[in-house]
Amino acid sequence: MPDASITTVPVPLGDRAYEIYVGRGLLQEAGQRIAALGARAAAIVTDEHVGPLYADILARSLQQHGLRTSVVTVPAGEATKCYAFLETVCDAVLEARIERGDLVVALGGGVVGDLAGFAAAVVRRGVRFVQVPTTLLSQVDSSVGGKTGINSRHGKNLVGAFHQPSLVLADTALLDTLPLREMRAGYAEVVKYGLIDDAAFFAWCEKNWQGVFAGGPERNEAVAQSCRAKAAVVVRDEREDGDRALLNLGHTFGHALERITHYNSARLVHGEGVAIGLCLAFRFSASLGLCPVADAERVEAHLSAAGLPTRLNQVAGGCGTVEDLLDAMAQDKKVKGGALTFILASGIGKSFIAPGISVDSVRAFLKDENSA
Amino acid sequence: MPDASITTVPVPLGDRAYEIYVGRGLLQEAGQRIAALGARAAAIVTDEHVGPLYADILARSLQQHGLRTSVVTVPAGEATKCYAFLETVCDAVLEARIERGDLVVALGGGVVGDLAGFAAAVVRRGVRFVQVPTTLLSQVDSSVGGKTGINSRHGKNLVGAFHQPSLVLADTALLDTLPLREMRAGYAEVVKYGLIDDAAFFAWCEKNWQGVFAGGPERNEAVAQSCRAKAAVVVRDEREDGDRALLNLGHTFGHALERITHYNSARLVHGEGVAIGLCLAFRFSASLGLCPVADAERVEAHLSAAGLPTRLNQVAGGCGTVEDLLDAMAQDKKVKGGALTFILASGIGKSFIAPGISVDSVRAFLKDENSA
Numbered sequence: 001m002p003d004a005s006i007t008t009v010p011v012p013l014g015d016r017a018y019e020i021y022v023g024r025g026l027l028q029e030a031g032q033r034i035a036a037l038g039a040r041a042a043a044i045v046t047d048e049h050v051g052p053l054y055a056d057i058l059a060r061s062l063q064q065h066g067l068r069t070s071v072v073t074v075p076a077g078e079a080t081k082c083y084a085f086l087e088t089v090c091d092a093v094l095e096a097r098i099e100r101g102d103l104v105v106a107l108g109g110g111v112v113g114d115l116a117g118f119a120a121a122v123v124r125r126g127v128r129f130v131q132v133p134t135t136l137l138s139q140v141d142s143s144v145g146g147k148t149g150i151n152s153r154h155g156k157n158l159v160g161a162f163h164q165p166s167l168v169l170a171d172t173a174l175l176d177t178l179p180l181r182e183m184r185a186g187y188a189e190v191v192k193y194g195l196i197d198d199a200a201f202f203a204w205c206e207k208n209w210q211g212v213f214a215g216g217p218e219r220n221e222a223v224a225q226s227c228r229a230k231a232a233v234v235v236r237d238e239r240e241d242g243d244r245a246l247l248n249l250g251h252t253f254g255h256a257l258e259r260i261t262h263y264n265s266a267r268l269v270h271g272e273g274v275a276i277g278l279c280l281a282f283r284f285s286a287s288l289g290l291c292p293v294a295d296a297e298r299v300e301a302h303l304s305a306a307g308l309p310t311r312l313n314q315v316a317g318g319c320g321t322v323e324d325l326l327d328a329m330a331q332d333k334k335v336k337g338g339a340l341t342f343i344l345a346s347g348i349g350k351s352f353i354a355p356g357i358s359v360d361s362v363r364a365f366l367k368d369e370n371s372a
Numbered sequence: 373m374p375d376a377s378i379t380t381v382p383v384p385l386g387d388r389a390y391e392i393y394v395g396r397g398l399l400q401e402a403g404q405r406i407a408a409l410g411a412r413a414a415a416i417v418t419d420e421h422v423g424p425l426y427a428d429i430l431a432r433s434l435q436q437h438g439l440r441t442s443v444v445t446v447p448a449g450e451a452t453k454c455y456a457f458l459e460t461v462c463d464a465v466l467e468a469r470i471e472r473g474d475l476v477v478a479l480g481g482g483v484v485g486d487l488a489g490f491a492a493a494v495v496r497r498g499v500r501f502v503q504v505p506t507t508l509l510s511q512v513d514s515s516v517g518g519k520t521g522i523n524s525r526h527g528k529n530l531v532g533a534f535h536q537p538s539l540v541l542a543d544t545a546l547l548d549t550l551p552l553r554e555m556r557a558g559y560a561e562v563v564k565y566g567l568i569d570d571a572a573f574f575a576w577c578e579k580n581w582q583g584v585f586a587g588g589p590e591r592n593e594a595v596a597q598s599c600r601a602k603a604a605v606v607v608r609d610e611r612e613d614g615d616r617a618l619l620n621l622g623h624t625f626g627h628a629l630e631r632i633t634h635y636n637s638a639r640l641v642h643g644e645g646v647a648i649g650l651c652l653a654f655r656f657s658a659s660l661g662l663c664p665v666a667d668a669e670r671v672e673a674h675l676s677a678a679g680l681p682t683r684l685n686q687v688a689g690g691c692g693t694v695e696d697l698l699d700a701m702a703q704d705k706k707v708k709g710g711a712l713t714f715i716l717a718s719g720i721g722k723s724f725i726a727p728g729i730s731v732d733s734v735r736a737f738l739k740d741e742n743s744a
Contacts, residue, residue, distance in 0.1 A: 083459045094526040122494075125521065125532045126611075149497065154466040160497045161533065239498075 007224040011144070011231040013238060016164040020144060020231070022224040026171035027054060027132065031061030034130055037166055039103045041068040042130075043096040045089055045116035046107040047076040050134050054174070058107055058132065067103075070096035074115065076108075078263050081115050081150040081157075089119040093127070103128050103166070109135035110142035110270075114160070117148030121163035131168040135178060136186025137271055139170040140193075140226035145234040145247075155331060156255070156263070162239055170227070172219050183213060184307045185271025188250075190222050191303060192278060193229035196246050199349030201225055206302050213306075242353075249343040249351050250277030256328035257312075260319050267316040275308035276315070284365050285344040295348045312369055322366045326359060377589075379596040383516070383603040385610060388536040392516060392603070394596040398543035399426060399504065403433030406502055409538055411475045413440040414502075415468040417461055417488035418479040419448040422506050426546070430479055430504065439475075442468035446487065448480075450635050453487050453522040453529075461491040465499070475500050475538070481507035482514035482642075486532070489520030493535035503540040507550060508558025509643055511542040512565075512598035517606040517616075527703060528627070528635070534611055542599070544591050555585060556679045557643025560622075562594050563675060564650060565601035568618050571721030573597055578674050585678075614725075621715040621723050622649030628700035629684075632691050639688040647680035648687070656737050657716040667720045684741055694738045698731060 006023035021033065034042065042062050046055050051073045059069045072092035074080045093104055104127060106116035113131050120129035131143035149160020175183065187209070194202025204225075211218030230247065237244040254270070254277030261267040282299045285291035300310045312319050319325065329340065340359060345351040378395035393405065406414065414434050418427050423445045431441045444464035446452045465476055476499060478488035485503050492501035503515035521532020547555065559581070566574025576597075583590030602619065609616040626642070626649030633639040654671045657663035672682045684691050691697065701712065712731060717723040 083455055087455045090524060090531050091526065094524055094530055118494075122490075122521075122531045122533055124530060125519065125534055147497065149494075152462060152466055154463065158466055158496060159462050159494045161494055162497055 005220070007220060009224055009227045009231060011164075012235055013164060016146075018164060018166050018168065020168040020170060020227045022139075022170045022172065022220055022227060024171065024173040024220070026169045027057055027174060028061060030058055030132060030169055031063070031065035031067065033167060033169060034062060034103065034105065035065035035067055037103065037128065037130070039067060039101060039128070041070075041096065041098055042103040042105050043093045043098050044069060044071045044105045044107055045074070045092075045112055045119070046071065047074050047080070047109075047112050049076045050108040050112070053177075054107060054134065058105070062105075068096075074112070076111070077265070078111060078151070078156075080111050083150065085115060086119060086150055089115060090123050093119055093123045098123065098127055100124055100127055103130055105130045105132060106143075107132045107134065108138070109133065110138045113138050113142050114148050114157070115150060117146075117163055117165065118150060118160050121148055121161035126163065128166040129163070131165045133168070133170055134174045136175055136183055136223070137189060138186075139172070139175075139223050140186060141189045141230065143168050143170065144227050144230045146238065156258070168227075170223055172215070172223055175219065176215055180213075180307070181269065182271075185269045185275075187212065187306055188271040188275040188278065188303065188308055190226050191299075191306075192247075192249055192274065193226050195278060195282075195299065195345065195348055196229070196233075196249050196351045197349055198229060199347075201229070202302075202348050209302075209306050245341070245353050246343055246351055249345070250274045250279075250281050252329055252340070252342055253277035253280040256325050257315060257319055259328040259331065260324055261315060261317065272309050275303045276310060276312065279303060279310040280312075280369065281343060282345055283369070284342070284362070285346070287365050287368070288344070288361065291345050291347055291350075295345070298348065322363055322370055325366055326363060329362070330359075377592070379592060381596055381599045381603060383536075384607055385536060388518075390536060390538050390540065392540040392542060392599045394511075394542045394544065394592055394599060396543065396545040396592070398541040399429055399546060400433060402430055402504060402541055403435070403437035403439065405539065405541060406434060406475065406477065407437035407439055409475065409500065409502070411439060411473055411500070413442075413468065413470055414475040414477050415465045415470050416441060416443045416477045416479055417446070417464075417484055417491070418443065419446050419452070419481075419484050421448045422480040422484070425549075426479060426506065430477070434477075440468075446484070448483070449637070450483060450523070452483050455522065457487060458491060458522055461487060462495050465491055465495045470495065470499055472496055472499055475502055477502045477504060478515075479504045479506065480510075481505065482510045485510050485514050486520050486529070487522060489518075489535055489537065490522060490532050493520055493533035498535065500538040501535070503537045505540070505542055506546045508547055508555055508595070509561060510558075511544070511547075511595050512558060513561045513602065515540050515542065516599050516602045518610065528630070540599075542595055544587070544595055547591065548587055552585075552679070553641065554643075557641045557646075559584065559678055560643040560647040560650065560675065560680055562598050563671075563678075564619075564621055564646065565598050567650060567654075567671065567717065567720055568601070568605075568621050568723045569721055570601060571719075573601070574674075574720050581674075581678050617713070617725050618715055618723055621717070622646045622653050624701060624712075624714055625649035625652040628697050629687060629691055631700040631703065632696055633687060633689065644681050647675045648682060648684065651675060651682040652684075652741065653715060654717055655741070656714070656734070657718070659737050659740070660716070660733065663717050663719055667717075670720065684738075694735055694742055697738055698735060701734070702731075
């Protein structure tokens with residue numbers, strides 16, 4: 001099945017190795033690639049937005065390749081990542097008589113991928129699963145790396161499993177109908193990969209971002225490169241004991257903003273929080289004298305050009321006081337031994353893990369930001 | 373801490389290796405062994421029967437060794453292995469600020485161990501846990517091997533994780549106050565290990581079972597030998613892709629009986645189902661000409677001497693028709709491709725996996741049994 005327009009990104013994780021395919025038209029021919037995994041049945045998990053558009057296409061393709069299929073549809077939105085829908089999905093997967101060796105297929109964005117992946121991790125103590133991400137955010141981030149889970153009343157993603165997919169099909173044509181705001185939000189994660197450790201990719205983004213949004217070959221390249229970058233980190237540190245924390249660049253601030261806006265997507269979506277968080281991480285690094293101010297300005301200029309927020313005062317409805325922000329950050333799950341750990345940067349493409357950052361220095365920085 | 377009366381059973385699972393300690397008095401000194409794991413905090417999970425007896429003793433011992441402790445108590449009984457109590461326990465563990473590197477400690481029987489172990493597997497995508505099993509059944513079976521989980525409306529243990537404990541403390545003195553019926557039920561699993569692959573241990577059981585019940589050194593020996601036997605199987609096949617199925621000797625019939633009696637412990641407890649199941653597995657093997665009739669009779673004689681049921685007609689309230697039994701068996705999760713897989717034996721200590729056993733031959737055997 002050689003197809004010049006399809007890019008393959010391997011994720012070499014030993015006996016959990018898998019491949020990510022990136023390109024236009026992967027959904028229509030999904031059955032062939034998924035059937036190659038050798039299952040007899042597939043339970044498709046999708047949501048109320050995505051299901052009506054794509055579930056039939058996927059189910060038909062799977063059936064054409066001999067797979068018994070079923071579909072369970074959950075509500076769209078972050079609130080679906082809860083115990084009640086975990087039970088709904090697990091029950092549906094068992095009802096579909098999915099045995100070890102069979103498959104759960106997640107068709108949707110990050111919520112569906114995280115929930116369906118977690119269900120796959122725990123039904124019969126683990127069945128295989130396939131990710132068919134339908135948003136830019138899930139194609140470049142959540143569908144790669146094996147983190148699955150639901151939210152707890154104590155915080156996001158606090159209950160879950162590391163469970164690698166057996167295959168990821170990122171059909172970039174599905175993004176043609178994605179709302180612009182969601183496209184931009186996903187793009188913040190694309191830019192993040194350049195900022196972490198690939199200055200050349202950041203420069204490529206500055207030049208080619210309009211092609212990414214328009215759907216040309218640049219989009220495939222951006223998704224594939226993001227997957228390669230994430231895969232490289234995940235392979236080095238599958239269970240987040242070290243390096244993988246670099247992927248949280250922009251996320252300590254970003255998660256705090258999401259928490260303060262009560263995960264209300266009308267006010268802020270994850271990618272917007274990340275965009276502001278990336279700018280804050282670079283400006284914080286600059287304020288500590290670790291990073292050239294010019295680099296922080298370049299980060300802000302690019303994200304702003306792509307239509308993303310970059311400042312605290314751009315959060316709809318405001319983001320509270322500095323103390324509110326500090327409180328929200330202290331509740332982040334990446335707290336170790338009580339100290340705040342940040343991902344900082346000494347320049348574009350030069351991020352690093354900085355444990356033990358004092359609350360006072362964060363407070364001083366945020367005061368400046370909040371009054372800017 | 374060399375103590376001649378404490379036996380150590382290693383479970384050499386690579387980077388998931390751990391040790392099982394077996395002996396009298398381990399609870400009182402639990403803090404020392406648990407603190408050696410290097411955690412800062414421990415969330416104790418227990419139930420309403422066990423908690424009032426032992427939770428304070430355990431918590432005090434942990435605190436004496438510098439661990440911050442908390443206790444969450446769930447109802448006793450199989451119904452607790454559900455999504456709602458999974459949420460209760462996960463919330464309590466998060467509330468106790470258990471981070472990666474900290475511990476969940478399961479203090480109780482199989483229900484508590486399975487539920488707490490599953491919570492440990494999924495909170496923050498995995499924290500470590502310690503088993504302090506308080507029943508004979510959990511000391512010789514469920515606390516060893518890393519199977520954790522809850523029940524689904526589709527069947528028992530259908531949702532869970534493989535998550536190995538970091539340490540198991542089997543204090544055999546705790547069994548002094550165990551009700552005789554529970555002691556007998558656990559003993560069925562002890563006998564099982566002899567029947568699987570250790571004829572000498574079965575013979576030892578025939579000679580020493582009264583000492584096991586009475587609490588002499590024979591009890592420690594029986595628990596330690598059972599743990600050794602289970603550990604050996606688990607090390608060969610951690611995720612039940614092959615050999616580990618041998619541990620299900622007696623369980624295909626046993627699970628069917630539990631299902632038919634609606635998991636009502638007033639009618640049948642797990643170990644009683646296993647005792648009948650072991651006898652059925654040996655008589656079925658004999659009826660197929662695979663096993664000497666004398667061996668099947670010896671199995672029945674010993675279990676009967678120890679006060680365990682060995683026949684279908686000993687199930688309180690009856691166990692339905694042969695077709696009821698077959699239906700219940702077909703729903704067992706060990707069905708692969710529709711065929712029934714049994715663990716049969718060619719003699720005491722000579723069990724083997726027999727896939728593809730025809731429903732007709734099981735039906736014929738059960739008809740004979742039911743009219744016996």
